[in-house]
Amino acid sequence: MESLVYRLSAHGNIIAPPGVPLHFPEHEAIEVFGAPEEYEAAKRGDPVPRFRAKLVTDGTLSAEEADELAAAAREEMQAAVEFGIDSPFPAGDEATRYVYA
């Protein structure tokens, strides 16, 4: 089975911590390969909004329910980020925990 998947974020950008310049300020499709139409088409094909539209169109979700789901997911991620930033650094000797189960 072959699955054709387009990477919508530029390579490496997602792991750049605050203050570190992005590896590719623009997606490689634009910056390296000069193919903005391909990239725009891939974004239009993003399965997340397409699936949302399908669920709303076939009546599985109302538009309000879909919005609430998206907002709840965003809140959960934001809370995780804030928890990470607000937590104290771990002690150095935590480094040798979890090597073996």
Added chain:
Amino acid sequence: MARELPYIAAIGEAISEEMARDDKVLYFGQNIATTENDPFLQAFGADRVRVTPISETAEIGMAVGAAFAGYRPVVELYMAEFMLVAMDQVVNEAPRFHYMTGGQVKVPIVLKAGYGFTAGWSGQHTGSIYGMFMGVPGLKVAVPATAADAKGLMTASIRDDNPVVFFHHYLLTLEHGEVPEGEYVVPLGEAAVRREGTDVTIVAIGWLVDKALAAAEQLAEDGVSAEVIDPRTLAPLDTATILSSVDKTGRLVVVDQSTRHGSAAAVIAAEVASEGFGSLKAPIALVTALDATIPYSQPMEEYLLPDEGKIVAAVQQVLGTSPVPA
């Protein structure tokens, strides 16, 4: 003439000069020659410089095949860990053919692999994994610590008739150093004495050579004379230079960013314990990473890795001058 160059540019210069000198030298990898503006592509053309698919098995397998056909490929692997998906080609093919054909077949390939990116890059792109390769018969392993050696060892690696894993340290990438212009060869298998001393021998690898030199400076303030040796290649390993130094100083500290039980330090310590026991006035001390995956968080990363303070403490331990806890 020498001039200042960043470590990474010194490596590129060696590859470029060898490609100009010998049209059998090829260069390929996953992120080179992606556009027509690539300087290697412009200089040497698409027959010799190629972008490859994301498959180390294919890249390194292709290099082995090209080497059979008389070429001298340099494979740009970026992260050393990417070799792990092609261990059959790296370990069980490239270094075995010369031996298994009774010397009829040579596999002169260079695998250029960055390592040790311990700057918050976490678990899978930070290992100092040369210990996994230095014990593979037929495979050579280079670990340059300076910009000049980066050029000289790359030149020697390309000219060598054996497969060479060329480990360049990511934290040295932009470190500048004096680099000779034009042809410059550092022979594989010759250690460098970076600093002469009489009280203790510190053998340090790669990025840690500078840390060992800084520790030696600090120790000098307390009247300790430390000799610092950079092996420069781990296979072949220049045990003669290390043994001769230990014969003079009587004490050995080995500094290595690898996890202790997979380290080159353990091999070096074993060689000295076995061949130089009579010279030793104290047990050998190892300053290595602890046996764990490199963590993301800075305090944990620092806890795990060797540093200048740990090197100084190990020297004080083998000299019997460790500060007594209050």
